[in-house]
Amino acid sequence: MRGIAIGTYEAEMNVIIHAGGGNVAAEAFPDMTVITVTDKGPGIPDINKALQEGWSTAPDYVRQMGFGAGMGLPNMQKCSDEFDIQSKVGEGTTIVMKFKHQSEDL
Numbered sequence: 001m002r003g004i005a006i007g008t009y010e011a012e013m014n015v016i017i018h019a020g021g022g023n024v025a026a027e028a029f030p031d032m033t034v035i036t037v038t039d040k041g042p043g044i045p046d047i048n049k050a051l052q053e054g055w056s057t058a059p060d061y062v063r064q065m066g067f068g069a070g071m072g073l074p075n076m077q078k079c080s081d082e083f084d085i086q087s088k089v090g091e092g093t094t095i096v097m098k099f100k101h102q103s104e105d106l
């Protein structure tokens with residue numbers, strides 16, 4: 001449950017900071033929750049680079065607010081059971097995170 005909140009928060013902040021807005025959808029199933037985050041922002045030219053801890057293009061005004069550590073995407077990967085990112089420059093980005101429910105969640 002905590003992972004769902006962290007992963008969704010990181011994805012949502014990225015959409016606001018890097019893509020100028022987008023959509024967050026949550027689907028709840030008995031065994032898992034699926035979070036799909038889409039935007040029609042600038043896209044990510046090199047996804048492998050973006051997934052590295054510490055890699056960020058956040059501008060100064062964003063860093064001054066305490067963001068831009070380059071940890072959002074790595075965090076999403078860590079806290080989800082399945083993580084998929086698709087991105088095309090000029091078209092946008094889609095992230096799908098699957099979180100399996102644990103018995104202690106119930």
Ligand SMILES: Nc1ncnc2c1ncn2[C@@H]1O[C@H](COP(=O)(O)OP(=O)(O)OP(=O)(O)O)[C@@H](O)[C@H]1O
Binds near residue numbers: 043
């Ligand atoms: N939705 C998006 N659209 C365009 N670029 C993105 C998007 N999400 C991430 N990026 C790119 O990937 C980089 C890494 O993202 P990540 O979330 O790991 O770090 P960050 O947002 O820069 O900093 P932090 O999340 O630690 O505050 C971003 O700096 C940005 O260049």
Ligand SMILES: [Mg+2]
Binds near residue numbers: 010014073
């Ligand atoms: Mg981020």
